[in-house]
Amino acid sequence: MRLILDCFGGDNCPDSAVDGALLALEQDKNIHIALCGDESAINACLAGKEYDKSRIEVLDAQEVITNEDSPVLAIRRKKNSSMTVGLRALAEGDYDAMVSSGNTGALLVGASIIVKLIDGVQRASLSPLLPTLIDGRSTLLVDGGANVDCKAGMLKEFAVMGSTFMSSVCAVSNPRVALLNNGTEEEKGNALTKEAYQLLKNTDINFVGNIEARELFSGFADVIVSDGFAGNVSIKAAEGMGNSIFALLKRYITEGGARAKLGYLLLKPSLKRLKNIMSGEAVGGGVFLGVKKVVVKAHGASNDVAFKNAIMRAKEMAEAKLTEKIAAAIAEKADKEN
Amino acid sequence: MRLILDCFGGDNCPDSAVDGALLALEQDKNIHIALCGDESAINACLAGKEYDKSRIEVLDAQEVITNEDSPVLAIRRKKNSSMTVGLRALAEGDYDAMVSSGNTGALLVGASIIVKLIDGVQRASLSPLLPTLIDGRSTLLVDGGANVDCKAGMLKEFAVMGSTFMSSVCAVSNPRVALLNNGTEEEKGNALTKEAYQLLKNTDINFVGNIEARELFSGFADVIVSDGFAGNVSIKAAEGMGNSIFALLKRYITEGGARAKLGYLLLKPSLKRLKNIMSGEAVGGGVFLGVKKVVVKAHGASNDVAFKNAIMRAKEMAEAKLTEKIAAAIAEKADKEN
Numbered sequence: 001m002r003l004i005l006d007c008f009g010g011d012n013c014p015d016s017a018v019d020g021a022l023l024a025l026e027q028d029k030n031i032h033i034a035l036c037g038d039e040s041a042i043n044a045c046l047a048g049k050e051y052d053k054s055r056i057e058v059l060d061a062q063e064v065i066t067n068e069d070s071p072v073l074a075i076r077r078k079k080n081s082s083m084t085v086g087l088r089a090l091a092e093g094d095y096d097a098m099v100s101s102g103n104t105g106a107l108l109v110g111a112s113i114i115v116k117l118i119d120g121v122q123r124a125s126l127s128p129l130l131p132t133l134i135d136g137r138s139t140l141l142v143d144g145g146a147n148v149d150c151k152a153g154m155l156k157e158f159a160v161m162g163s164t165f166m167s168s169v170c171a172v173s174n175p176r177v178a179l180l181n182n183g184t185e186e187e188k189g190n191a192l193t194k195e196a197y198q199l200l201k202n203t204d205i206n207f208v209g210n211i212e213a214r215e216l217f218s219g220f221a222d223v224i225v226s227d228g229f230a231g232n233v234s235i236k237a238a239e240g241m242g243n244s245i246f247a248l249l250k251r252y253i254t255e256g257g258a259r260a261k262l263g264y265l266l267l268k269p270s271l272k273r274l275k276n277i278m279s280g281e282a283v284g285g286g287v288f289l290g291v292k293k294v295v296v297k298a299h300g301a302s303n304d305v306a307f308k309n310a311i312m313r314a315k316e317m318a319e320a321k322l323t324e325k326i327a328a329a330i331a332e333k334a335d336k337e338n
Numbered sequence: 339m340r341l342i343l344d345c346f347g348g349d350n351c352p353d354s355a356v357d358g359a360l361l362a363l364e365q366d367k368n369i370h371i372a373l374c375g376d377e378s379a380i381n382a383c384l385a386g387k388e389y390d391k392s393r394i395e396v397l398d399a400q401e402v403i404t405n406e407d408s409p410v411l412a413i414r415r416k417k418n419s420s421m422t423v424g425l426r427a428l429a430e431g432d433y434d435a436m437v438s439s440g441n442t443g444a445l446l447v448g449a450s451i452i453v454k455l456i457d458g459v460q461r462a463s464l465s466p467l468l469p470t471l472i473d474g475r476s477t478l479l480v481d482g483g484a485n486v487d488c489k490a491g492m493l494k495e496f497a498v499m500g501s502t503f504m505s506s507v508c509a510v511s512n513p514r515v516a517l518l519n520n521g522t523e524e525e526k527g528n529a530l531t532k533e534a535y536q537l538l539k540n541t542d543i544n545f546v547g548n549i550e551a552r553e554l555f556s557g558f559a560d561v562i563v564s565d566g567f568a569g570n571v572s573i574k575a576a577e578g579m580g581n582s583i584f585a586l587l588k589r590y591i592t593e594g595g596a597r598a599k600l601g602y603l604l605l606k607p608s609l610k611r612l613k614n615i616m617s618g619e620a621v622g623g624g625v626f627l628g629v630k631k632v633v634v635k636a637h638g639a640s641n642d643v644a645f646k647n648a649i650m651r652a653k654e655m656a657e658a659k660l661t662e663k664i665a666a667a668i669a670e671k672a673d674k675e676n
Binding site for chain 2: 054133145148149171182189190191193201212213214215216217218227228229230232233234235236237238239240241242244245247248249252253255256259260262263264265266267268269271273274277281
């Protein structure tokens with residue numbers, strides 16, 4: 001597997017990105033990684049570290065797309081940025097997937113324009129994998145924020161792509177696909193979800209009906225379909241609640257005196273485990289479904305382990321032939337509609 | 339203050355409702371409460387209890403609107419339900435406010451049709467008060483789920499009503515009003531929020547810009563304006579995260595053996611305090627802004643204390659002349675637009 005890693009644009013770049021790449025090389029002997037970005041800065045990160053030099057290359061790129069850049073303008077004008085150089089290499093070269101922790105909007109625009117969309121796909125979606133209460137089971141949210149104004153047909157497309165992702169990458173057979181809504185009954189919803197419900201009912205996918213946002217983490221569905229606005233708002237609201245709970249707990253422990261502090265020390269492993277699971281990389285991370293090759297967005301604040309995990313996930317998606325399978329599913333959907 | 343309490347339609351009705359009313363009578367000597375619902379059932383709940391009989395009356399109503407009822411049909415057909423009898427008494431009689439834990443949609447429709455909307459208000463909103471990280475400060479979400487398809491002008495109306503609520507009922511001077519969005523920058527948003535942003539910028543209210551859903555509980559804004567779909571999804575997503583965290587913590591404590599259990603016992607007061615704050619009555623509760631008299635929706639699962647709190651809140655709103663002040667603010671807004 002030949003992967004591309006955008007080493008710039010994230011909070012801890014390029015150090016964490018480069019270290020993450022080296023961790024990935026160590027973990028998997030079949031990976032080759034092209035590091036994108038300022039060559040001398042990347043070489044400085046690599047200097048003195050032990051790694052298999054035959055499995056690392058550097059694609060030099062002098063510019064960086066920042067989070068302040070306008071996505072469309074950045075992709076159009078910063079032709080020599082680490083992100084665009086990486087995307088062009090993915091589109092034109094012998095590479096299987098790319099990971100970036102940079103500007104999400106720019107990565108979406110760049111992936112759609114440079115790597116291009118799968119035939120028949122209207123818009124790429126950004127799809128985070130959410131943790132659930134069921135061990136080893138995740139839920140894919142499509143769309144987590146890429147498309148803030150959707151038509152019902154797009155939600156149907158999200159359902160097809162999400163279902164294909166869960167069956168091919170996560171080995172879920174006959175994935176349960178639910179529609180994010182403000183109630184579970186069929187007649188519930190706004191104009192968009194009411195129309196989408198009727199479309200989803202008449203597909204071959206395993207549509208299990210509406211789901212409320214309080215079930216985001218229950219593992220009730222394998223795929224949750226939503227317009228990008230509601231999807232984005234829901235994961236950020238959940239993140240806000242998680243952060244608030246941990247912040248308040250910290251305050252109450254301080255105020256609770258010696259007894260609370262001892263309790264905290266004893267409970268620390270459980271609380272740490274909880275924080276690891278629930279304050280994950282859902283927000284700001286995920287895969288862009290609908291693009292011709294695998295493009296994974298790593299969380300902007302990724303450390304080396306997060307980069308390594310994102311690289312391993314991208315590799316799994318490429319190995320599972322995710323994009324080819326989505327192309328086949330979209331073609332089949334189009335056949336049925338004609 | 340003369341209040342009406344719908345004693346049916348909630349999970350623990352009529353017992354908790356009646357007990358809540360008695361708690362309220364005890365707490366505040368200036369309250370008179372009309373209990374709505376099956377008279378013999380209510381009298382059975384009252385039997386043997388000590389209370390000031392001159393401050394309780396019963397409005398007999400033989401029907402109950404359930405959560406399975408269609409809101410519009412229920413209001414139209416169940417003319418003798420505890421909810422409709424209560425709403426008619428509020429509209430026609432000498433009462434100041436009403437509390438119900440019944441079918442939210444029916445209460446919205448009933449309040450709008452029977453009690454009627456304030457002149458110039460297009461639609462009533464359901465507005466929950468969210469807890470925040472700042473002690474003693476709450477944030478009002480308008481709309482939490484009543485209007486799932488909104489136009490930008492409705493969001494402006496929500497802003498005016500929410501701002502009036504926070505200044506008149508919560509004594510917040512110059513309330514900060516924010517727009518729920520998928521990013522903080524002015525150019526962010528879907529078609530609705532982009533248009534609403536421009537409208538909100540040109541008002542007298544203290545519009546502080548966009549807010550992301552992760553700030554729901556930060557206390558950053560006094561009022562958060564949203565269409566009812568995104569508002570509903572965001573509070574339910576937050577609720578889902580809260581429930582998931584407490585469920586996982588319980589599981590990890592069980593798995594953590596004696597050490598974790600001891601830690602839990604020591605930390606129990608802090609955890610309980612946390613749970614009390616963050617798993618409140620936000621979802622499924624709130625005030626209907628835009629109705630001619632105060633109508634408060636109590637959480638469907640309200641116990642006696644929750645009913646008492648809802649009654650006290652309704653009384654505060656009526657005392658603060660909330661609906662009169664909203665009427666004045668809406669009239670002033672209309673004047674400026676003409």
